[in-house]
Amino acid sequence: MNQADLTANQQTAMLADRYTQRAGAYEALWSPIIRPVGERLISRLPLSSTTRSVVDIGTGAGALLPTIKRAAPSAVIVGVDRSPGMLRLAKDKHSGPLALMDVQNLALPANRFQVAVVAFVLFHLPYPDQCLAEVNRVLQPRGAVGTVTWGSENMAPANAIWDDELQGAGAQILELPAVDNRACCDTAQKMTALLGKAGFVSIKVWSESIEHRWRPDDHFDYQVRSSSRLRLLSLSEKDREACLGRIRLRLSSADGDQYVYRGEVFMATAFKADHPSDNH
Template identity: 25%
Template sequence: MSENNYLLATQYYPCKQQIQLDDIVLLHGWGSNSQSWQPLIPALQNIANIITIDLPGFGASPEVPEFTVDVVVDLIAAQLPKKCVLIGWSLGGMLAVQIAARYPQRVSRLITLTANAKFVASRDYETAMPLAVNRQFNKGFAADPHATLKLFAGLTVQGDINERSLLKQIRTLPVAENINANWLQALELLTRSDNREAFANLVQPGLHLLAEKDSLVPVAAVKSLSELNARQQVQSISGASHALHWSQPDLVAEHIKNFLLPPLLDKKQVAHSFSRAAVTYDSVAGLQRTVGDSLLKKINQNSQAEVVIDLGCGTGYFTPQLQSQFPQALIVGVDLAEGMLHFAREQHDGQKNWLCSDAEKLPFADQSVDLIYSNFALQWCSNLLRLFAELKRILKPGGELIFTTLGPATLHELKSAWQQVDDRIHVNQFHERDELLKDLQQQGFAQVEFEHNPAVMEFESLSDLTRSLKALGAQNVNRGRATGLTGRKTVQAFKQAYENFRRNNLLPATYDVFYVKAKKL
């Protein structure tokens, strides 16, 4: 078969931003076409060019004599860019794994949505669809395709938290006008498919999202896939059905962006900056002390916590206070900056448990911690989903997370003044309230309490403000920040722009303080 005789239908969506990743190629699932990607495409256009491909015999693509793995994979590969990010849903995800395994030089990263290593269960792989169910569905489609497609639409949203509204949306897609032999052949391919070897040998980074309420791919496959290849990221999304990117498009897009984009914050630079500031931090940390004291008062006074973490303990100011509040508990001060911990050990002889670790990857056992206290530290974590998943992992059932962090209005005066001078990143970027709360709830935290209490510090001069930030270690550590010396004219223009904020002969610096309390059920 000549590949030129079977060009697959594609559609191109240009990136909306100047900074781009490799082109993203989207492969749809069985019984649909590229229009099924509509909920996700706008968000993905913010990070890359998007190319959708209709599978052979589906959508606008021509029917092929045989819908086999070899034929379909080669046809798709022939139309891929030289290098791409490949994303596949369901059948498209299973084909994407084969493409990534056979053409590793063409696929820089791989993402699958609700795709299993085997679609149909076997004795040596039970976390899949039962064979009897699969056979019944295939026979039904052969006998009455239109009725079975209507049933299939229901199965893709079955169990979803928004099942009824999703079903209405799914059924608006025009997919059944060109049913042909490839549709039944694709079902038979799914019945025979076994991606275990290909998945186990994947060399490129991969993200594989499953859905908690999926009626076609059991969520238990998270464990099976993880065991096949520990280098691949495998996660489940709560409350979602097989039509994952229709169920929760914003969350799916966020997972994809977090996987594809480098962290906004340079963690090594964060640790280095705070380590250097250890000896000066306490002298300028008045606001941090005030906020931390308020946070201590929000801890449940009746708590019987046995293990407490002071996460982002810094110089250890609050660690002994936590020990006083929980005299019988094991209190562990944790910080990313070794310099801060060295200073804390010297200042607090009575505290013996200090640990240098990243909050997003903690060396604590599952369900081993009763309380996590964190004051002005979690804003240095760019991946909230990963952070909250990790904190939930180590908390015991009923354990509490209580923290302060900074919102996006923090130092808005400083940011605004720089924006009038150049387009570089000069101020650390912080998470929105809605994003913070959504990610907490998505990771299973409950009884979430939120308080917004902005604070404004005042300085006689801009140099006093910048010296304070330097003494705190809270300097610009974003990737994309300006490097090297800033010209005299630029600095002067910046100072003049900041002067527009002066009130009562003082320059303000806003700290957008969030107080958050949540419980693991």
């Protein structure tokens, strides 16, 4: 089967499976890099006055749940995600409810939550507008939402060595374009428009930069367990070992600058209108 034969639903299910396969690597090696951004978003949400309920949309391995709990200690905090493997890790950090569901179709009651967090999720969705409409539906009137999405990213130059050697070895990956939807939400204007269309008001969007200098061993580990995992697995064991040997050799002369990652994020807060007509 090629990507043209896959429906958006099938690609969503495959993405969830990919997250399950790489959940441990995500939690150990990537989450610490982006978690501070999510925590800064949480500090901008009205959580200290939230006493009843919060939903973390696409909670993943639950990286933000302890911070949300500290900010709103008496609230019930619900985490939802489409990846069973990510939710299993969330369970270790969170004693509240966790549920497997597609965030474009929330099996949650209307007008229930005071705050919703949507961190690093919208760009994975074939229908981000539908997700935000669902978030709007489950929030109480005047409920708050916070979002984070990617703007531009400059991968560590060392990544290019991996791409080059994997390509040379004939490694394959099945691309999932329906769930690589960065263009939906990679500017302040697009985020403002998406939130407005979903019925949110008092929208504030700002950007931040992230810079991370990978430790070479962590970068190698993350490539093997996550970024390059499927391409490596597409090779025979013998070809894979040979490819990894060539990568190691080329990386042995890489200096620290080869490991610098830079990214830009767009963060937003907004509120559900008090009355449906308020958003016009």
